[in-house]
Amino acid sequence: MAKLTKKQKEAQAKIEKDKLYSVQEASSLVKEITNVKFDATVDLAVRLGVDPRKANQMVRGVVTLPHGTGKEVKVLALVTPDKEAEAKEAGADFVGLDEFLDKIKGGWTDVDVIVTMPSVMGKLGPLGRILGPRGLMPNPKTGTVTMDVGKAVADVKGGKIDFKVDKTGIVHAAIGKVSFTADKIADNAKELLDTLNKLKPAAAKGVYMKSVYMSSTMSPSVQLDPKAV
Structure with missing residues (x-):
């Protein structure tokens, strides 16, 4: 010992x-x-x-x-173009869709939380083997799959x-x-x-x-x- x-x-x-x-x-x-x-x-x-x-x-x-x-939480908002401004105003560190999906496919996971919309979840399915083990897969039960993207981002940033x-x-x-x-x-x-x-x-x-x-x-x-x- x-x-x-x-x-x-x-x-x-x-x-x-x-x-x-x-x-x-x-x-x-x-x-x-x-x-x-x-x-x-x-x-x-x-x-x-x-x-x-x-x-x-x-x-x-x-x-x-x-x-x-007390921790600075890095948030990625995977959203369609009509929701990008809402996510940015709420404080998301990264905002976009296809370019970030491609980065994740390449192994990039330098975020703490991912927030997305129900319509985007289909695109995230194939990335489960990358996001799942890191606890990054969005989930409706935790409020990270929602149409109210701004509130979800603000909540995560707020503790x-x-x-x-x-x-x-x-x-x-x-x-x-x-x-x-x-x-x-x-x-x-x-x-x-x-x-x-x-x-x-x-x-x-x-x-x-x-x-x-x-x-x-x-x-x-x-x-x-x-x-x-």
Whole structure:
């Protein structure tokens, strides 16, 4: 097992063993125990009491974080010419159609989110093997396939994220940066946790929210009290 550095030991010592923290306490503590020189990302890992292999227990959704993610999100709007101005005004970084489809065919995927229209989805189908593994395929369920292109772009730019439970029953999501105030981190965390609670599948039995951990890039994890979120 790798030895902990002095800073890692100091950070670990600030976390009380076996204590379950409130969202507010965890948000303050994560800021305190982060020692990297860059603006670290703050993450939540939520273990749910669901079986993701069963369609009626799949948990997937979108949430708009009140204070954004702190990350500059690059958006590509694949739209017809009549929607280009709307997408540009909303803040899309790249706007167009065929020229970008050709770039993607050539392996270009230097974007974080793709927004498109229902009429364009047919052209994106053949690109699924490129976009799918990178989580870039637009989906009506996450609001990225829509006629209201301007709103979709603005939402993504404003802090809207989508999440999905993985095969082990855990939802991972970035909820901000360590440079945020503790209050802003807590607000974003609560928004995600409230959204997850509302999405509890009727078929899920027993304890739904089993454990919640908050951490930042390279920091130890702080365990939250799942009954208090």
